[in-house]
Amino acid sequence: MSSKLYPDAQSALSGLTADNITVMSGGFGLCGIPENLIVGLRDSGAKNLTVIGNNVGCDEHGMWLVLANNQIRKVLASYVGENKILESRYMSGDIEIEFNPQGTLAERIRAGGAGIPAFFTRTGYGTAVAEGKETRQFNGEWYVMETGLTADLSLVKAWKGDTAGNLVYRKTARNFNPMIATAGKVTVAEVEELVPAGTLDPDQIHTPGIFVQRMIVGKSYTKHIERLTTRAREKN
Amino acid sequence: MSSKLYPDAQSALSGLTADNITVMSGGFGLCGIPENLIVGLRDSGAKNLTVIGNNVGCDEHGMWLVLANNQIRKVLASYVGENKILESRYMSGDIEIEFNPQGTLAERIRAGGAGIPAFFTRTGYGTAVAEGKETRQFNGEWYVMETGLTADLSLVKAWKGDTAGNLVYRKTARNFNPMIATAGKVTVAEVEELVPAGTLDPDQIHTPGIFVQRMIVGKSYTKHIERLTTRAREKN
Amino acid sequence: MAWTREQMAARAARELRDGFYVNLGIGIPTLVANVIPQGMTVTLQSENGMLGMGPFPYEGEEDADLINAGKQTITELPQTSYFSSADSFAMIRGGHINLSILGGMQVSETGDLANWMVPGKMIKGMGGAMDLVAGVKRVVVVMDHCEKSGESKFRQICSLPLTGKGVVDLLVTDLAVFEIDRKGSGATLVELADGVTLDEIKAKTEATFAVRLG
Amino acid sequence: MAWTREQMAARAARELRDGFYVNLGIGIPTLVANVIPQGMTVTLQSENGMLGMGPFPYEGEEDADLINAGKQTITELPQTSYFSSADSFAMIRGGHINLSILGGMQVSETGDLANWMVPGKMIKGMGGAMDLVAGVKRVVVVMDHCEKSGESKFRQICSLPLTGKGVVDLLVTDLAVFEIDRKGSGATLVELADGVTLDEIKAKTEATFAVRLG
Numbered sequence: 001m002s003s004k005l006y007p008d009a010q011s012a013l014s015g016l017t018a019d020n021i022t023v024m025s026g027g028f029g030l031c032g033i034p035e036n037l038i039v040g041l042r043d044s045g046a047k048n049l050t051v052i053g054n055n056v057g058c059d060e061h062g063m064w065l066v067l068a069n070n071q072i073r074k075v076l077a078s079y080v081g082e083n084k085i086l087e088s089r090y091m092s093g094d095i096e097i098e099f100n101p102q103g104t105l106a107e108r109i110r111a112g113g114a115g116i117p118a119f120f121t122r123t124g125y126g127t128a129v130a131e132g133k134e135t136r137q138f139n140g141e142w143y144v145m146e147t148g149l150t151a152d153l154s155l156v157k158a159w160k161g162d163t164a165g166n167l168v169y170r171k172t173a174r175n176f177n178p179m180i181a182t183a184g185k186v187t188v189a190e191v192e193e194l195v196p197a198g199t200l201d202p203d204q205i206h207t208p209g210i211f212v213q214r215m216i217v218g219k220s221y222t223k224h225i226e227r228l229t230t231r232a233r234e235k236n
Numbered sequence: 237m238s239s240k241l242y243p244d245a246q247s248a249l250s251g252l253t254a255d256n257i258t259v260m261s262g263g264f265g266l267c268g269i270p271e272n273l274i275v276g277l278r279d280s281g282a283k284n285l286t287v288i289g290n291n292v293g294c295d296e297h298g299m300w301l302v303l304a305n306n307q308i309r310k311v312l313a314s315y316v317g318e319n320k321i322l323e324s325r326y327m328s329g330d331i332e333i334e335f336n337p338q339g340t341l342a343e344r345i346r347a348g349g350a351g352i353p354a355f356f357t358r359t360g361y362g363t364a365v366a367e368g369k370e371t372r373q374f375n376g377e378w379y380v381m382e383t384g385l386t387a388d389l390s391l392v393k394a395w396k397g398d399t400a401g402n403l404v405y406r407k408t409a410r411n412f413n414p415m416i417a418t419a420g421k422v423t424v425a426e427v428e429e430l431v432p433a434g435t436l437d438p439d440q441i442h443t444p445g446i447f448v449q450r451m452i453v454g455k456s457y458t459k460h461i462e463r464l465t466t467r468a469r470e471k472n
Numbered sequence: 473m474a475w476t477r478e479q480m481a482a483r484a485a486r487e488l489r490d491g492f493y494v495n496l497g498i499g500i501p502t503l504v505a506n507v508i509p510q511g512m513t514v515t516l517q518s519e520n521g522m523l524g525m526g527p528f529p530y531e532g533e534e535d536a537d538l539i540n541a542g543k544q545t546i547t548e549l550p551q552t553s554y555f556s557s558a559d560s561f562a563m564i565r566g567g568h569i570n571l572s573i574l575g576g577m578q579v580s581e582t583g584d585l586a587n588w589m590v591p592g593k594m595i596k597g598m599g600g601a602m603d604l605v606a607g608v609k610r611v612v613v614v615m616d617h618c619e620k621s622g623e624s625k626f627r628q629i630c631s632l633p634l635t636g637k638g639v640v641d642l643l644v645t646d647l648a649v650f651e652i653d654r655k656g657s658g659a660t661l662v663e664l665a666d667g668v669t670l671d672e673i674k675a676k677t678e679a680t681f682a683v684r685l686g
Numbered sequence: 687m688a689w690t691r692e693q694m695a696a697r698a699a700r701e702l703r704d705g706f707y708v709n710l711g712i713g714i715p716t717l718v719a720n721v722i723p724q725g726m727t728v729t730l731q732s733e734n735g736m737l738g739m740g741p742f743p744y745e746g747e748e749d750a751d752l753i754n755a756g757k758q759t760i761t762e763l764p765q766t767s768y769f770s771s772a773d774s775f776a777m778i779r780g781g782h783i784n785l786s787i788l789g790g791m792q793v794s795e796t797g798d799l800a801n802w803m804v805p806g807k808m809i810k811g812m813g814g815a816m817d818l819v820a821g822v823k824r825v826v827v828v829m830d831h832c833e834k835s836g837e838s839k840f841r842q843i844c845s846l847p848l849t850g851k852g853v854v855d856l857l858v859t860d861l862a863v864f865e866i867d868r869k870g871s872g873a874t875l876v877e878l879a880d881g882v883t884l885d886e887i888k889a890k891t892e893a894t895f896a897v898r899l900g
Contacts, residue, residue, distance in 0.1 A: 002704070002705065028520045028521075028539070028543075028557070029539065029543045030536075031520070031536065031537060031539050031543070032537065054557070077597060078597050078598060078599050078600070079596055079597035079598070079599040080596055080597050081596035081597070087594050090594070090595075091594065097595075099595065099597045099598060101598055101599075101600065101601075101602035101603050102519065102557065102561065102598070102599050102600035102603060103519070103557075103560075103561025103564060103565055103600060103602075103603030103607070104561075104602070104603065106556070106557040106558040106560070106561050107350075107352070107558055107561060107562075107565075109558070110558040110776075111355070112780075113776065113780050113782075114343075114775075114776035114779055114780045115357070115358065115776070115778075115779030115780040115781060115821055116343070116355050116356060116357060116779070117356050117374035117375065117377075117379055118355065118356045118374060118379075119347070119352050119354065119355040119356070120352060120353050120354045120355070121351065121352060121565060121606070122351065122565065122606040122607065123565065123602050123603045123606040123607065124602050124606070125606065125636075125637060126584075126634060126636065126637025126638070127602060127633065127634045127635065127636065127637065128633050128634075129598075129602060138353035138354060138383070139353065141353075143353055143354075147374070159537075162765070164729075164738070164764070164765035166765065166767050168439070169439070169554075170439060170537045171438075171439065171522075171535065171537040171538045171548070171554055172518070172520050172521050172522050172537060172538055172539055172540075172554060173536075173537040174439075174521055174554055174555070174556055175520050175521050175556065175557045176556070176557045177556070178556040178558070179556060179557070179558045182776065182777075182780060182782070196764075197764040197765045198764030198765070201440075202407075202738075202762055202766040202767050202768055203404070203405070203406060203407065203410075203440075203768050204437075204439075204440045205767035205768075205769075206556075208737045208767040208769060208777070209729075209737070209765060209767070210707045210729070210731075210737055210777060210782050210783075211777075211782065223536035223537070224536070225534060225536050225539075225545060226539075226543040227539075227542065227543045227544045227545070228534055228545055229528045229534075229544035229545050229546075230528050230529055230530060230531040230532075230533075230534060230545065231527060231528045231529070231530060231531075232530075232531065233530050233531065238490070238491065264734045264735075264753070264757075264771070265753065265757045266750075267734075267750065267751060267753050267757070268751065290771070313811060314811050314812065314813050314814070315810055315811035315812075315813040316810055316811050317810035317811070323808050326808070326809075327808065333809075335809065335811045335812060337812055337813075337814065337815075337816035337817050338733065338771065338775065338812075338813050338814035338817060339733070339771075339774075339775025339778060339779055339814060339816075339817030339821070340775075340816075340817065342770070342771040342772040342774070342775050343772055343775060343776075343779075345772070346562075346772040348566075349562065349566050349568075350561075350562035350565055350566045351562070351564075351565030351566040351567060351607055352565070357779060357820070358779065358820040358821065359779065359816050359817045359820040359821065360816050360820070361820065361850075361851060362798075362848060362850065362851025362852070363816060363847065363848045363849065363850065363851065364847050364848075365812075365816060395751075398551070400515075400524070400550070400551035402551065402553050405768075406751045407736075407749065407751040407752045407762070407768055408732070408734050408735050408736050408751060408752055408753055408754075408768060409750075409751040410735055410768055410769070410770055411734050411735050411770065411771045412770070412771050413770070414770040414772070415770060415771070415772045418562065418563075418566060418568070432550075433550040433551045434549075434550030434551070438524075438548055438552040438553050438554050439554050441553035441554075441555075442770075444523045444553040444555060444563070445515075445523070445551060445553070446493045446515070446517075446523055446563060446568050446569075447563075447568065459750035459751070460750070461748060461750050461753075461759060462753075462757040463753075463756065463757045463758045463759070464748055464758075464759055465742045465748075465758035465759050465760075466742050466743055466744060466745040466746075466747075466748060466759065467741060467742045467743070467744060467745075468744075468745065469744050469745065
């Protein structure tokens with residue numbers, strides 16, 4: 001089998017980026033984002049992108065780089081604060097934003113990867129989120145029908161990966177990455193550490209290699225912390 | 237917090253079993269079944285049970301014990317071969333069986349635990365499984381609407397568990413156990429090994445403790461193999 | 473005299489029970505973590521994918537891969553588990569979390585909650601709030617009783633866009649506590665902040681409510 | 687002369703491609719695992735929750751916690767991963783498996799497949815077959831061309847209850863190979879077993895088919 005491993009983001013994204021495609025990217029805020037692949041997406045110059053993810057970076061970081069480079073036309077996200085460029089382009093109508101409740105977004109992506117075109121959820125019933133959507137009662141409760149989401153290209157970040165494409169995430173950097181890995185027509189993963197197949201415990205793989213078509217070992221991680229919050233040490 | 241740990245199956249099931257309840261039980265064939273809790277369910281004598289699981293044991297083993305004790309009225313399963321008592325009671329009309337495609341059954345249980353009352357799947361479209369169910373086209377393909385499943389009582393088997401109720405499964409003994417753990421009003425788990433909280437890697441927990449209300453350390457595992465298949469050693 | 477933020481958090485904390493799994497929103501609800509009664513085991517969920525949230529890290533021990541839903545650095549505990557956002561909201565939507573304590577902009581007497589957007593202002597998004605109020609078994613909202621303008625935030629009908637319809641079970645304000653029946657049989661004043669009178673509540677509340685003071 | 691079971695498996699194995707993820711059914715399809723071409727990496731999925739299925743264990747090394755969907759003891763490989771049944775069928779239903787090779791009782795010229803029950807006989811259940819044919823990108827059925835009675839199993843319309851409607855892409859029998867268009871534009875005879883004539887196929891086949899023999 002030809003290797004899934006590519007030397008860098010540029011080569012891994014070669015042939016996968018194009019104008020008007022839909023791109024999903026893992027991460028919650030700046031935690032667990034595919035930093036190297038986002039730079040590669042920016043450098044590809046692909047325009048009119050639809051970007052799906054919980055957030056769209058924040059000022060100077062993450063998917064903000066692609067946004068600032070005028071490559072994004074539409075966003076599906078649950079929260080887009082701390083992002084001045086997005087704010088101004090949204091207010092001016094240059095970018096469309098479809099707000100999704102976070103759990104609905106996560107489940108829509110999971111459904112897309114799992115071959116489920118639609119499902120019902122209580123979330124958003126009676127709110128603006130349900131407008132224009134089918135609502136229905138089950139067991140006396142009202143639910144909203146939501147549809148599955150897929151992408152032309154999924155970008156994910158894992159902690160460790162093996163040569164078969166199996167991935168393991170670390171702590172809350174897991175977040176949206178596992179579902180996004182399943183919902184891309186092509187999924188490219190970046191990992192902090194590459195290990196030989198057989199190194200990871202097969203009971204403990206978060207994303208089986210079947211979902212990963214290409215991968216790179218990421219470099220120079222910033223891992224910018226948005227809200228550094230600490231407590232003082234107790235005095236001895 | 238009062239401990240989730242009980243000394244044995246009888247005490248762990250105390251107050252949870254009753255006639256006419258719905259019970260889900262993990263396992264694929266006899267692999268990963270909650271052997272001790274099934275014996276406890278049999279000994280409870282609860283009757284007219286609806287049992288949900290991929291199978292209903294096989295001759296002399298697993299949920300067959302509850303079946304042979306005349307406690308089951310209805311079964312939801314994907315495959316019920318190798319079970320003579322079930323066969324005869326099904327043919328005589330004493331037991332009702334609702335056959336579910338295996339993936340539909342797995343997803344219905346996952347949906348039940350995840351607060352999703354219904355979803356659409358291609359599986360079964362144009363077959364007897366779709367009879368009486370809503371069908372609908374999405375993107376030019378036909379799908380069948382299936383509903384979520386929950387249970388009054390879920391019984392699962394894990395390899396290791398900690399005192400917070402976190403569970404880890406082993407190899408293909410995982411199967412239906414993780415979803416079933418989420419879909420019970422009350423979930424009782426049996427584990428082969430109990431470890432203190434903090435022992436299991438928090439990145440590697442298959443079932444978070446929130447889903448487990450009671451647990452026991454199982455004893456005397458049979459782990460009967462249905463189809464022992466081996467290959468001869470190469471000669472030196 | 474109105475309750476302070478800390479007193480409001482302490483009142484909300486009285487809704488905790490031993491063994492509860494709880495999700496705390498941003499703002500005053502976060503303070504509830506500091507006043508969990510001694511000897512009571514409460515496990516905090518963070519909807520970005522963590523059960524068993526520990527305190528903030530000591531200076532220098534922060535881990536960029538370990539944040540809460542408010543994007544603050546936190547720590548793990550012996551019982552901690554991590555999972556994906558899909559699994560996290562399956563847990564929430566499936567009714568497995570016992571209690572959610574959230575902030576609010578407006579609450580209605582039928583339990584509607586508005587806390588995610590103000591028309592005309594930049595919309596930042598609802599994050600996980602809509603999922604939490606739709607999925608968690610019991611929802612407690614903690615908010616000031618009135619706007620700075622003096623307008624009541626506890627209303628007959630919310631004027632702001634809703635986060636959820638018929639989702640609030642208990643409202644803790646700086647002046648009082650109300651039980652709300654999600655099924656629409658009304659709100660009941662059950663407690664007054666120290667030194668606050670029933671007349672003051674009546675004057676400052678737009679919502680209709682019954683009175684059942686201990 | 688009709689193909690043997692091994693020859694049928696070898697013909698089905700020609701549908702494998704390097705890098706494919708494949709699910710093999712019980713019976714003749716299982717034999718495909720023995721004839722994967724040298725140098726080709728094919729990863730076998732077992733729908734009970736495993737990717738990267740290895741060979742049967744050596745005697746005495748069997749593990750009751752490690753079985754395939756046919757409930758046979760198996761082994762793991764360096765690339766193996768385990769997952770739940772829900773995750774396994776999400777993988778299948780989501781179209782991530784490249785190829786499924788299954789046995790059949792009847793196939794129709796429009797790609798319908800019947801392989802799970804015979805009216806009047808005990809129903810054992812469909813297991814994962816309905817999910818596999820509905821979800822896998824390309825479905826190959828391997829079955830005898832005729833019943834022992836001589837009746838054709840490749841038919842205009844299946845008389846047995848269906849496993850899936852319009853789901854079969856290729857039919858390999860002991861006598862011939864047919865391409866089937868799922869969208870209903872018909873079946874095409876593309877290959878004959880050694881020594882089998884077109885006239886024999888015409889005589890033994892109830893289905894309508896075009897002919898395009900290499």
